[in-house]
Every structure is written in structure tokens, then in C-alpha cells.
Amino acid sequence: GEDVEQSLFLSVREGDSSVINCTYTDSSSTYLYWYKQEPGAGLQLLTYIFSNMDMKQDQRLTVLLNKKDKHLSLRIADTQTGDSAIYFCAESIGTYKYIFGTGTRLKVLA
Amino acid sequence: DVKVTQSSRYLVKRTGEKVFLECVQDMDHENMFWYRQDPGLGLRLIYFSYDVKMKEKGDIPEGYSVSREKKERFSLILESASTNQTSMYLCASSTGGTNTEAFFGQGTRLTVV
Numbered sequence: 001g002e003d004v005e006q007s008l009f010l011s012v013r014e015g016d017s018s019v020i021n022c023t024y025t026d027s028s029s030t031y032l033y034w035y036k037q038e039p040g041a042g043l044q045l046l047t048y049i050f051s052n053m054d055m056k057q058d059q060r061l062t063v064l065l066n067k068k069d070k071h072l073s074l075r076i077a078d079t080q081t082g083d084s085a086i087y088f089c090a091e092s093i094g095t096y097k098y099i100f101g102t103g104t105r106l107k108v109l110a
Numbered sequence: 111d112v113k114v115t116q117s118s119r120y121l122v123k124r125t126g127e128k129v130f131l132e133c134v135q136d137m138d139h140e141n142m143f144w145y146r147q148d149p150g151l152g153l154r155l156i157y158f159s160y161d162v163k164m165k166e167k168g169d170i171p172e173g174y175s176v177s178r179e180k181k182e183r184f185s186l187i188l189e190s191a192s193t194n195q196t197s198m199y200l201c202a203s204s205t206g207g208t209n210t211e212a213f214f215g216q217g218t219r220l221t222v223v
Contacts, residue, residue: 042200084145095206096141096160102152
């Protein structure tokens, strides 16, 4: 069945890079997304990548996609305390189906 | 800005009560979704709707129903609330199409006592 997995926790020091990883099982996904959830809030889209791309860079964010291994990662350069949040990867399948991962709680230490 | 608004941030209800969670979006989106979020389980789809009066079961529909009488409004109904329905509920909407970002509401934290 469809499944998206992430590690639950990540802790980094301020100024370091963070890498959040995600694996998915459904190879028919068209787009893959990274969402950020701050405490007490809904999810906000950070970035997305089309399934035929390998990499996308957007300011401090770099998304890497290895379609063969069904592995997606989000790298945040120069991580700040304001980056502390839960990060969800998600894949879209068809026109209205999204599969979300379990979420990775990023804690940035000052 | 796209706005998805959930009627309550926090709710406390008693076991057996009928509970209504309301969600309104202002971008004329075709698709609307209800998820529940639990620690370690991520987001699980309860129901979604791709048009007015249309609804489809998601992965965990048991104990829930939905209503979409108008395009902008999608309601989640807990027919008889139980303690295992204590959770964060998230509403989302999106346009039709293949690359469609889902826009989320701020969430409703429901506690059933």
C-alpha cells in the first residue's frame, strides 16, 4: 500500500545544516511536497518538486529526489531557531490524493 | 491570500455528544479534505470531497461523516464522540489538477472527555 515514512525527531545546532529524510512507496506520485507546521498551527507549503526532477533549490532550502530509491530529502542551510517545527513530506497521486508522512520534529539548539 | 478557516481552535466535548467541525475556504477550490493528526502517525485522511454534495471515504472514516452543501464549506461530523477521537483535526482545500498545493486551516484541537 501507499506509505510515506520519516524519522520522528532531529536536533541540530543553530547555524548548522539540517537534513530531513523521507521515503515513499508509491512510484506513481507526480509531485512531492515539503510542508512546515509551527506549534498550534496548520501546515504551510515550503517547497515542492516534480517527480522527474532530481534537485530543486529555493534560497536556504534544497530538495533532493532519488526516484529509483524513492527517497526525498530536505536540506535547510544555516538553520535558525525559527526553523524549529514539524516538517511533513507528502506525495500527490492523481488530482486529489495526498499521502503525508509521519512528520519530523526539528529542534534547533541555540 | 488563500484562506482556510476552521470554526474553532479548541473544543471540549463529552462522550456521546454529536460534534460539528466547520471549515470554510475562500478560493473557490473544488477539493476539500478532513485529516486528523496524531503524534507519530502523521496526517490520516478521514474524508474528502471533490465537488458539492460529493464525498469519498479516506483511510479512517469510521465514526465520522461529512457534509458539503456549498462549495466553500465542508463540515466534519462526529455522530457520537468517543475518547479515541481526541485529536487535532485539520481541514484543507485544493484546486483540481495535478500540481495542486493543499492549503490548510489552523486546526481544531478536540478533546473528548
